[in-house]
Amino acid sequence: MSADQVSRGALSLDNVVKIYDPDGASVMAVDHCSLQVEAGEICMIVGPSGCGKTSLLNAIAGFHEIDGGSIRLDGQPLCGPARRQAPIGPDRVVVFQNGALFPWKSNLENIAFGPVAQGWLSRAEARERARVMMAEAGLAGYEDEYPGQVSSGLRRRVEIVRALINDPAVLLLDEPYRALDALTKSVLHEALLEIYYKTRKTIFFITHDLEEAIFLGHRVVVMTARPCRPKRIFEIDIPHPRDYSVLTSKRFREIAAEVAEAVNEEALKSFVRGEKEG
């Protein structure tokens, strides 16, 4: 972990507004949301279904424009008053909810995709680098299998490596471990932390899973029901590096109770309104 790696990846959201306008009925998804994510931080975003957290992530990624405010990465404006939509780029790679590996490429080719597409490695070099990274991530032996041939837990790990090979400033994770069983999740959490301790990438991580949020995060940001903005921010004072013994610690339980209370209130609002997931 070198100093210049950690100096990359500070995200700054200022009064971000996102309005959806289906059929003329404008719906505010994100309402003057301000949040500072430090370089090298694992920032966990927790909020009820349909609260607009994914809208926020998509705006950071550049998949859609924002209607107010600004988003900056390391001081450089991604989007703001002058340009409402951030450029999509390999400095902010997204890992999606249900996975978005290319089914027609082997795991190795999936990982080699980014550097070849961006043109800074030849295909052979990218494959070699992908092979090394897979081995480091404990994925040796699965290089030539297609994603459809390996377990969903393995797929998620391949996808994280596929994002990392681009050396992004920020990893944007949109509920990557949703729909996995608890045991697989716990393995993946420790694997993610292991990767994090090596790379110290800033991680912007959306989840519904409070345990996941507290276990992984430096901070847990609890969002309000739609429109989305931070309701409370919890500093998780459990020291890193963490492993699974943390889960049963007294401190963990205390924090979990507090976070659960904050989330529950918003979840109830969202539930009463009948928000859809996604």
Added chain:
Amino acid sequence: MSSEVSLSVAGHERRSSRVNLRRKLFAVSTRRAAISILLALLLWQLGASGPGWLGARIPIIGAAPSPVAVAEAWSHLVADPHYWRSWYLSLFRVLFGFASATLVGVPFGLLLAVNPTFRRISYPVFELLRPIPPLAWVPASIIFWPTQELSIAFVIFIGAFYTIVINVLGGAEAIDIRLIQAARSMGASRGNIFWRLILPGVAPSIRVGMEVAIGITWEVVVAAEMISSGSGGAGGGLGFFIWNSYIGGSYPNIVVGMISIGIAGYASSAAVRLAATRLTPWQRS
């Protein structure tokens, strides 16, 4: 990671035992198929042997030539170059029409999928023409095209074209938007997205389109040959062979022609399926 390694070994063992199982199943099903065909032939032979033993004629089968008669007719035809020429003509037409429909249909469908302007201009016309059955094109085709060969090929083309285009278009639209977003977030250019995402993403649909289309081409070629032969030109082909046998009153030959088309259709479908499976190697298991 040792647990995973042992898991994958277990996976391989399971896979190989599955292959063995499949081999066994295959053997049993082959035997059953053979028995089923033999039984059908036996019933056909009994039914076609005339009213003698039942006291009454069985409808349809009773009027048909018996399998023995068909086999005898076939044994003569095997030595007849005209019969093989019919095969060659039909097969050539099917492959020619099918290949041109694929070569035109796949790019056309892709263009419809990725270019909204092109789609706005051409899709309504496409949808308007699509419900017209291929055989309704036969007379117009004979008028439009200078040779009978080209007019038959065109009708076959029509039969396969729509199916391929609709499948390509549907397949392109079904590509998960997140795959495209993921590719873009990893720095893929538009060209990259087309060649490395849209094209492989559509491949399974191209495969389905081709498999369905080859079946349609055989339906069309036979009817087209029957109809166009009526206009005086001796176009030949298996369809014409059947029709000609009917006109000439050699009923066993009709059945030989029918079975020949069945075999040809099955063989070309199998060939296309085999070739198309190579388009999508990730779907093999």
